[in-house]
Amino acid sequence: MELASTLYQSPYYEVAICATRCPLNLAETASLAEYMRETLEAHDLPRHFQARVRGPVLSHHRFKVAVAGCGVAAEYGYANAGIVYNDLKDRPTRYSGRGGLGSVMASRGLKFVVVDPLGAPGAAIADRSRFEQGRKKLEEALLEHAITKPKGGLNTYGTAILINILNEAGGLPTRNFSSGRFEGAARTAGEAIFEGNKQRLGRELYNHACSPGCIIQCSNTWHRPDGSEHVSCVEYESTWALGANCAIDSLDDIAELIRLCNAYGLDTIETGGTLGVAMEAGVIPFGDGAAAIRLVQEMGQGTPLGRLLGSGTESVGRAYGVTRVPTVKGQSMPAYEPRAVKGIGITYATSTMGADHTAGYTIAPEILGVSGKLDPLSPEGKAALSRAFQATTAFIDSTGHCLFIAFAILDIASGFEGMVEECNGVLGTNWTNDDVVRIGAEILKKERAFNEAAGIGKEKDRVPEFMKYEPLPPHDQVFDVPDVALDSVYAEL
Amino acid sequence: MRVRVRLFAMLRHYLPDVPLGGYAEKDLPEGGTVSDLLATLGVPETEARVVFVNGRARPPDWRLQPGDEVGIFPPIGGG
Structure with a gap:
């Protein structure tokens, strides 16, 4: 009892x-x-x-x-x-x-799933002291690193802290991927969210955890002029997709668009990508926040136009005859321009799920100076870089950790060791750091085999054609990574 | 020579009077470098993880030119 x-x-x-x-x-x-x-x-x-x-x-x-x-x-x-x-x-x-x-x-008609924790044994841990030793090292790295520590970058400004640096680097996709700079970027960034909340609430507001036990705590909220909560969470991807990509610079409009996406169950990245293409097609003007809100409401209401928009960026591009359609394998690109950041373009092209930044976040060395510093405009060596990041990411994702631990453990060696020791403690294995990429590569090969069996081969590992001939301001770059380099990501895995 | 500079995130307090998104103008001797600019601003080099000059990341010994636009960031991450 x-x-x-x-x-x-x-x-x-x-x-x-x-x-x-x-x-x-x-x-x-x-x-x-x-x-x-x-x-x-x-x-x-x-x-x-x-x-x-x-x-x-x-x-x-x-x-x-x-x-x-x-x-x-x-x-x-x-x-x-x-x-x-x-x-x-x-x-x-x-x-x-x-x-x-x-x-x-x-x-599938799935209503809900009830998981009964009563009497469940919990996760078996082969060597608890080893696990605890690893957990402690990882925790120390997260508490120490400037990005992940309490009142650090993520806890203060959220993921939207990235808006200004991508804009500065000329890699913030703007007006449906027609420029790498947005004149209203600063008004939609993490700094503006922090300052705006401070003004409206009369106090500093730091971010909260999205799941129990999180140390990083990067989830933010945005408040209305009267101080009431408008929405959580204004992520980097969301404030970009519904902001710069649509030339909307009002955080209140962006917050309302995110609130509607949450209410209807829409992916904010795909929704913003779709609105960008619809704006390019002239359905509504770029920068018209009120019109964007009306279009998302139509998606929720299931009107004929709303259902067309709900079919996603690529379908809307086809329906309106737009050629500047930023998708790979039918999925809309996230908030980094492949022409200005070549490595992430390789990840977009080769990721098994379609354009996805989290699959191999080369932004860390190409833009953020985390895990080295590389020229984002150069295609040299970027296939190998993307491959290494994709394999490491597949491993981290499989541990169940949030991918944001990567910022700390790529800079702090003991943190990386801690993650591997945690795994050894749980599983009773003797993996070393070298095993991380090997195991990650095995996971990627399985994903790849699934895709190929489903008829999705390397010919689908391509960025859209317009990126190969349409130079992107301000650096006037095209996506100049040759197909053979894209194919090498998996060929040499 | 005069350059235009912006500080971001945790570094904003080194230029507290500059509004969000705004530039400060700083005078440097001809041939001044990124390091010299950081010293003028009072920003320790250890806090400046990435320095952009006209949209390209540049090292501390990079020589600035009149009218350059400089953006300085602490370690940041997200996704």
């Missing part, structure tokens, strides 16, 4: 729910929680738990509901529908945004 009351208070039910044929809207979570309670009772799950836990713990039973769901965007089968998770304050704001996963979920 003592054990039960120690371990089993407040059971935590992981729940996934989708909006297909379901009257619930994820933007309104109180009714969802009530629906969950009714559903669990209808299936007699409380009794199931009660039968397995005796004593006073029964009075502590609560439904603490974590929601993973998909909004109306998935119900319509949009290609840009994500899966959304509630954050620690029950805001439905954290996303598996990319690749249309929400529509996959909805198309």
